[in-house]
Amino acid sequence: MSISRRNFLAAAALPVALAAPRISHAQAGAGRVVIIGGGFGGASAARFARDNFPALDVTLIERSRSFSTCPYGNLVLAGRRDMNSITFGYEKLAARGVRVVHQSVVAVDAAAKQVRLAGGAQIPYDRLIMSPGIDLRWGAIEGYDEAESERMPHGWVPSLQPISLLRRQLEAMPDGGNFIMVIPDNPFRCPPGPYERISMVADYLKRAKPRSKLIALDAKNGFSKQPLFQDAWAELYPGIIEWRGASSDGRVMRVNAAAMEVETEFGEKLKGAVVNVIPPQMAAKIARDAGLANQSGWCPIKPATMESTQVEGIHVLGDATIAAPMPKSGFVASSHAKHAVACIAASLAGRAPPAATFFNTCYSHVGPDYGISIVGVFRSGPNGFAEVEGSGGVSPRNAAMTAERRKEQRQLEALYADGWYQSITDEMFG
Amino acid sequence: MHLKITLCFLFLTATPAFAQAADTPLLIGGCQGCHGASGQGAQGIPSIKANHSRDEFIAIMRAFGANERPATVMGRISRGYTPDQIALLAAHYARPQ
Numbered sequence: 001m002s003i004s005r006r007n008f009l010a011a012a013a014l015p016v017a018l019a020a021p022r023i024s025h026a027q028a029g030a031g032r033v034v035i036i037g038g039g040f041g042g043a044s045a046a047r048f049a050r051d052n053f054p055a056l057d058v059t060l061i062e063r064s065r066s067f068s069t070c071p072y073g074n075l076v077l078a079g080r081r082d083m084n085s086i087t088f089g090y091e092k093l094a095a096r097g098v099r100v101v102h103q104s105v106v107a108v109d110a111a112a113k114q115v116r117l118a119g120g121a122q123i124p125y126d127r128l129i130m131s132p133g134i135d136l137r138w139g140a141i142e143g144y145d146e147a148e149s150e151r152m153p154h155g156w157v158p159s160l161q162p163i164s165l166l167r168r169q170l171e172a173m174p175d176g177g178n179f180i181m182v183i184p185d186n187p188f189r190c191p192p193g194p195y196e197r198i199s200m201v202a203d204y205l206k207r208a209k210p211r212s213k214l215i216a217l218d219a220k221n222g223f224s225k226q227p228l229f230q231d232a233w234a235e236l237y238p239g240i241i242e243w244r245g246a247s248s249d250g251r252v253m254r255v256n257a258a259a260m261e262v263e264t265e266f267g268e269k270l271k272g273a274v275v276n277v278i279p280p281q282m283a284a285k286i287a288r289d290a291g292l293a294n295q296s297g298w299c300p301i302k303p304a305t306m307e308s309t310q311v312e313g314i315h316v317l318g319d320a321t322i323a324a325p326m327p328k329s330g331f332v333a334s335s336h337a338k339h340a341v342a343c344i345a346a347s348l349a350g351r352a353p354p355a356a357t358f359f360n361t362c363y364s365h366v367g368p369d370y371g372i373s374i375v376g377v378f379r380s381g382p383n384g385f386a387e388v389e390g391s392g393g394v395s396p397r398n399a400a401m402t403a404e405r406r407k408e409q410r411q412l413e414a415l416y417a418d419g420w421y422q423s424i425t426d427e428m429f430g
Numbered sequence: 431m432h433l434k435i436t437l438c439f440l441f442l443t444a445t446p447a448f449a450q451a452a453d454t455p456l457l458i459g460g461c462q463g464c465h466g467a468s469g470q471g472a473q474g475i476p477s478i479k480a481n482h483s484r485d486e487f488i489a490i491m492r493a494f495g496a497n498e499r500p501a502t503v504m505g506r507i508s509r510g511y512t513p514d515q516i517a518l519l520a521a522h523y524a525r526p527q
Contacts, residue, residue: 377510
């Protein structure tokens with residue numbers, strides 16, 4: 001349909017639309033956008049749509065009334081933040097004109113373009129955005145299921161288990177007890193997250209339990225910002241952290257939660273006073289049920305528009321997607337969200353999608369006044385996403401800087417991490 | 431290598447499309463994540479809102495990209511933008527002219 005014909009039809013429909021509740025349909029580019037999931041992707045999409053595309057009618061469906069972020073959860077674990085400071089409500093988004101519905105989605109009917117809620121209501125849409133987040137693969141590590149995760153917390157999906165459970169276990173741990181961490185292979189939510197967690201737990205142990213050790217058992221041989229983390233661990237936490245990669249028998253195959261024991265690939269058994277298991281992951285159930293995930297458990301998307309390659313009319317965002325080399329981070333989910341909303345608005349107005357540029361800035365706290373980062377700028381190509389040549393990368397290593405500059409760089413990045421957190425959460429929930 | 435060539439080609443062909451209305455709100459997303467919704471800054475992150483003329487803004491971004499201006503993250507970030515994109519950012523964040 002040409003734009004002029006669309007405008008003509010829209011104008012002809014105006015008197016009828018005035019009498020109907022969906023008045024916005026009369027405007028060029030109008031349409032009903034339904035967003036499932038109120039995390040970094042979904043909340044950013046709702047805010048961006050409201051701020052930039054007034055002709056869009058925006059509904060956000062999120063089962064929880066509050067949202068605790070994954071970012072800064074590790075600081076709660078270290079006792080440097082409290083839960084309140086990382087928990088947000090949806091009132092401000094509602095006040096901005098987003099229709100916020102706190103119900104579970106039981107089914108997505110892509111053919112009829114509607115979403116069925118647990119209460120029985122059907123929500124119709126013109127375009128659907130799904131920012132579903134992740135599920136944990138229970139049983140992928142033998143013996144590790146949802147029930148056992150009470151004894152061996154994951155602390156990785158705040159809607160399933162608040163980080164406060166692991167915090168309580170860490171506080172109750174006797175001085176001299178071992179804290180064991182089990183870390184999965186790629187891909188998983190927040191690539192630097194486990195290593196920030198190692199740092200923050202070590203920070204707590206150094207202060208509160210100086211006789212304790214942290215043993216990190218990793219299913220892979222390398223990780224995000226690895227040289228920076230390991231430089232910092234040697235500098236700040238000598239003798240506290242032992243990290244073992246896959247080639248040093250770091251892969252954990254099974255756990256025995258009753259015995260607080262984990263077993264590695266080559267059969268070594270280790271007991272922990274506290275055991276934190278971050279298991280392998282996949283796209284959340286709602287996305288898998290809607291047919292958005294492929295055999296990998298993650299959701300393939302069209303790089304130009306974030307639309308599912310498997311189900312027409314559904315844009316998928318954030319951690320659930322296959323979007324490498326972009327990491328599964330909150331900033332990236334927010335960047336996905338804005339692009340998807342702009343593509344939807346363009347499509348409803350009969351225009352081509354805008355050029356795609358995506359951003360990521362991921363800070364990690366490794367100690368007091370000691371922050372490091374990885375940044376990336378990405379574009380869509382015909383076959384996927386690519387980082388812009390020459391851009392991005394990690395903070396400089398210690399050896400690359402004078403002692404004075406090193407101190408300043410780490411301090412500033414810790415400060416900027418706090419600023420990033422304030423800015424991005426304000427944008428979503430403020 | 432194939433990907434690099436494709437990307438260069440994309441940069442060239444993408445330029446005219448940057449006149450679209452959605453581009454500025456999308457592009458500033460990379461800034462807003464840290465500098466705040468209107469560029470006001472937060473917790474030590476500097477304000478970038480109406481501090482400079484367009485020419486100064488562009489010169490600062492170029493200096494970051496060339497490692498000629500001290501930076502924590504901005505050198506790494508600024509190299510991800512095309513000159514056209516930096517001009518759009520300057521038009522958005524610079525002092526009114």
